[in-house]
Structures are given as structure tokens and as C-alpha cells.
Amino acid sequence: MYVAHVSEVPESNVTPDPLPPGKRATVRWVIAEEHGAPNFEMRVFHLDEGLTSEWHRHPWEHEEYVLTGHGTLRGETGETELEPGTVVLIAGGEMHQLRASRGEALEFICVVPRGTKEKAASPAR
């Protein structure tokens, strides 16, 4: 059994690109291979207001749960509003991007199959 608090888990930047001063876009691998996760891994993302994840896709699915804040999910067929308690399944191969609304940070859980950490996603073309 492994128990931790999200605040204790180291966070890393979502993107290597520079962000506006004082802004944060981070991911914490809260339940990962290194903790013994045998099949899937749980991450917690934080996007400061107005920030987005990349418009991208990859072969594996996402299962997401919005913890705090509001935002927008951009998919191949349009946009959907996000609020606390929104759940999302993004299939493998689907283009997607999340955006935090102005005025508040967006935090969400995102579960992926084990072993994707070192694999690069395909950005938009």
C-alpha cells in the first residue's frame, strides 16, 4: 500500500516552453510505476488561468476528472465546458487540448496506461 498527499508529490512543468512570468502549468505523477502501479498511472495537472495544454494526440487514452476551476476542452468536433466534477474519456488517437478559464486555475486528474511517461506525444500539424 502506498499513501501520499498530492502536495508532497514533486511537480514538473507540462511544457518546456517558457510561460508568462509567475504562471504555472505543472503535472504531478501521484500514483506511478515507481510507486508500484501495475497497469495505469494517475497524474494531477495544474494550469494557471488562461494557460492551455498542447493541441496534441497520442495512441493512449485519458480518463480525466476536473477537481477545481473552470475551463474548456477542445476536441476534434468542438469545445466543451469544464467544471468541478466533469469527467472526460479521450480515446487513443484523438486530438485534444485543455484550457483554464480566465480568473482561476484549472486542476484535474488524468489517468493513463502505465508506461507512457517517456513517450512523446504528437503535436498538432
Next chain:
Amino acid sequence: MYVAHVSEVPESNVTPDPLPPGKRATVRWVIAEEHGAPNFEMRVFHLDEGLTSEWHRHPWEHEEYVLTGHGTLRGETGETELEPGTVVLIAGGEMHQLRASRGEALEFICVVPRGTKEKAASPAR
């Protein structure tokens, strides 16, 4: 892509046993096989104050994230306090039980491998 709000997803009782009047112990399969989940399924549990899940085990793992409330996780080697933001990995085969503290409901996410819905867990002996 599948998008829903947790409040829209039907809930079912965690246990067939009768509960104290007015008390709720429920699970919602928010991202499940029926929504297209290929590898793992996300549930959201609600335990009213003082209620517990069964003291039980099963061959598959749990990956949990506490959303609201406080409580206790009982494992094979002792008890751990739960608060919002606590994350837990329970390995397959480990005995476990969650309890909601007095005075508030405990809500948590619990992700499991796909296909466990119809399998019975082994209760304590």
C-alpha cells in the same frame, strides 16, 4: 470522446445490506466499459459520515484520490488518515477498508482495471 458530469451518472448502493435511515453509501461508474474505456474504469464513491466500505480484498489494484471529507483507511498493517488530496495505491490481494469520519461525508475516486464490475470481492474472514 465522452464527457459527463459526475452528478448525471446513476449511483448504486455499495452494499446490499440495509443502512441506517437516511444514510447513503454509493458508487458511480463515471468512466466505464460502456463509455468506451479500453483499459481501466473510474468510479466515484460517496460514504456518509461514519459509514465504511467492506473489509475485503480482491486480485486487482485500486488507485484512489480523496475528493472531499476526512476518514480512515484500514490496511493490513494499520490505519492511515484520509483528507482531500490524499492518494492511495492498494495492491491486488491487499485487505482494505475505508471509513468516513463522523460529521462529514467522504467522497473519493477509485480507478480499477477494466472488467471487475461483475466480479465479487472476497470479504474478511
